[in-house]
Amino acid sequence: MSGPDVETVFRAEYGRAVAVLVRLLGDIDLAEEAVQDAFTTALERWPRTGVPPSPAGWIITTARNRAIDRLRREATRDGRHAQAALLHAPDAPPEEGPVRDERLRLIFTCCHPALAVPARVALTLRLLGGLTTAQIARAFLVPEPTMAQRLVRAKAKIRDAGIPYRVPRDADLPDRLGTVLAVVYLIFNQGFEGESGLCEEAVRLGRLLAELMPDEPEVTGLLALMLLVESRRAARRDEHGALVPLPEQDRRSWDRSLIAEGQTLVRRCLRRGRPGAYQIQAAIQAVHSDAPSPARTDWWQILRLYDQLLAVAPSPVVALNRAVAVAETEGPAPALALVDSLGLDGYRVLHAVRADLLRRLGRTDEAVRAYERAVELSESPAERAYLTRRCRDIAPAP
Amino acid sequence: MKYYLLNVMQPVGEPPAPEVLAEIEKNVDAVDRDMREAGAWVFAGGLHGPDSSTVLRPRDGDVLVTDGPYAEGKEMLGGISLIKAPDLDAALEWGRRLALATTLPIEVRPFVDEAGDR
Numbered sequence: 001m002s003g004p005d006v007e008t009v010f011r012a013e014y015g016r017a018v019a020v021l022v023r024l025l026g027d028i029d030l031a032e033e034a035v036q037d038a039f040t041t042a043l044e045r046w047p048r049t050g051v052p053p054s055p056a057g058w059i060i061t062t063a064r065n066r067a068i069d070r071l072r073r074e075a076t077r078d079g080r081h082a083q084a085a086l087l088h089a090p091d092a093p094p095e096e097g098p099v100r101d102e103r104l105r106l107i108f109t110c111c112h113p114a115l116a117v118p119a120r121v122a123l124t125l126r127l128l129g130g131l132t133t134a135q136i137a138r139a140f141l142v143p144e145p146t147m148a149q150r151l152v153r154a155k156a157k158i159r160d161a162g163i164p165y166r167v168p169r170d171a172d173l174p175d176r177l178g179t180v181l182a183v184v185y186l187i188f189n190q191g192f193e194g195e196s197g198l199c200e201e202a203v204r205l206g207r208l209l210a211e212l213m214p215d216e217p218e219v220t221g222l223l224a225l226m227l228l229v230e231s232r233r234a235a236r237r238d239e240h241g242a243l244v245p246l247p248e249q250d251r252r253s254w255d256r257s258l259i260a261e262g263q264t265l266v267r268r269c270l271r272r273g274r275p276g277a278y279q280i281q282a283a284i285q286a287v288h289s290d291a292p293s294p295a296r297t298d299w300w301q302i303l304r305l306y307d308q309l310l311a312v313a314p315s316p317v318v319a320l321n322r323a324v325a326v327a328e329t330e331g332p333a334p335a336l337a338l339v340d341s342l343g344l345d346g347y348r349v350l351h352a353v354r355a356d357l358l359r360r361l362g363r364t365d366e367a368v369r370a371y372e373r374a375v376e377l378s379e380s381p382a383e384r385a386y387l388t389r390r391c392r393d394i395a396p397a398p
Numbered sequence: 399m400k401y402y403l404l405n406v407m408q409p410v411g412e413p414p415a416p417e418v419l420a421e422i423e424k425n426v427d428a429v430d431r432d433m434r435e436a437g438a439w440v441f442a443g444g445l446h447g448p449d450s451s452t453v454l455r456p457r458d459g460d461v462l463v464t465d466g467p468y469a470e471g472k473e474m475l476g477g478i479s480l481i482k483a484p485d486l487d488a489a490l491e492w493g494r495r496l497a498l499a500t501t502l503p504i505e506v507r508p509f510v511d512e513a514g515d516r
Contacts, residue, residue, distance in 0.1 A: 114486060161508045162400045164485035172487075 014130030019102035034067035119154035217269040221279030224265035228285035231258035242385035247294040277313040299328035348377035401509040402489040408476030425499035444477035
């Protein structure tokens with residue numbers, strides 16, 4: 001079979017098909033069933049007939065016909081489908097602003113603030129990414145029945161509470177967009193810690209959002225941030241799977257095309273003069289990407305960016321990252337004073353940073369204890385492997 | 399249109415000082431007025447405290463009458479607003495205004511059936 005196969009079309013078009021069908025049918029479960037039916041039909045038919053000229057159109061038309069058949073069959077014996085007009089009720093308020101891609105409505109519904117964060121993440125991956133319940137459960141380390149129940153409950157709440165299928169009006173957009181971006185970044189970070197497929201999925205969602213909302217600089221900023229971090233994937237683990245931190249990475253294995261794309265996006269969004277947390281974090285990553293070696297990193301620039309980040313998104317974690325830049329510009333002693341004022345005792349990264357600062361100050365015993373504490377708090381085997389090695393390297397021979 | 403119940407969740411204990419209460423009442427009245435003007439208002443009212451409450455429990459075909467609230471808690475239902483809204487976003491917008499006016503948490507609960515007057 002030439003051209004795209006069913007699998008490729010599924011990856012590319014599942015979200016769009018579900019989004020269109022939710023709009024038509026007013027019910028998420030019905031839409032999912034219909035789209036899955038259509039892909040099953042495609043699997044039987046396309047190998048014989050070849051891929052149709054517009055695979056996405058074919059899937060959507062087939063799904064719609066299947067859904068209408070099903071509705072007709074079940075209308076008389078099952079009252080549930082009487083509600084099918086729910087989301088496009090005739091008295092629904094008219095859309096404000098220009099008509100946009102259906103997927104945009106779907107992502108705002110999936111990431112509605114009335115849903116719990118884990119439910120937002122699961123729905124987004126399920127409905128827009130087309131991941132199976134089993135895949136999502138595995139990525140988030142929960143049993144599959146737990147994840148299945150989470151999805152069922154979230155969909156029930158959307159239906160029962162009347163969460164609208166709509167892009168928020170402009171006045172609510174900054175808040176609501178923030179919720180959407182947070183979900184995408186959470187998916188990315190979960191992938192960073194473990195299941196790498198999630199990073200690709202998050203980047204895909206980021207690209208989709210950037211395409212659908214080209215005028216939102218934070219959307220571009222998040223995509224740039226993810227691309228720049230993703231560019232170092234190959235360099236981030238050694239041959240034993242242990243974490244390799246930025247200064248020790250082999251910069252030759254960074255993905256130059258992702259870096260170029262990320263840096264172009266950083267410049268484009270910063271030019272708009274509406275900096276936000278994702279844009280600034282992306283800019284920080286861009287400075288690292290620029291440096292040919294750790295020693296030639298422009299730490300003053302990074303420190304200025306952290307000052308800016310702390311102003312728009314103050315948090316102890318940002319303050320900790322800023323302290324790392326202080327260590328590189330002003331020295332480990334003032335950085336240690338900052339770190340010790342943060343009160344983040346349960347945060348593993350704080351102890352790893354502290355350990356490194358203490359080591360540089362020659363306070364080896366304290367450094368060893370800080371490494372041990374970081375290892376204790378870490379849940380990632382790759383990170384533990386790295387921290388244990390660091391600790392062994394500096395510990396005085398017994 | 400759907401019906402939503404906005405529950406005002408009030409801490410059990412002494413009510414605020416009279417001048418504070420007067421300000422709250424004024425603000426709640428303003429939200430109430432706007433709900434009526436927008437056609438969202440169905441019913442609203444404040445409730446007496448749990449001390450005034452009586453509970454009826456079915457038991458062996460009979461009904462047992464007991465004094466006091468159904469459950470002791472740190473929070474109680476202080477009042478309700480019953481509204482009509484096209485979707486949750488619209489209901490949450492009224493709930494948000496009521497939270498600011500009452501200075502109290504608001505629980506937004508959808509009714510099972512859609513409003514019959516669509």
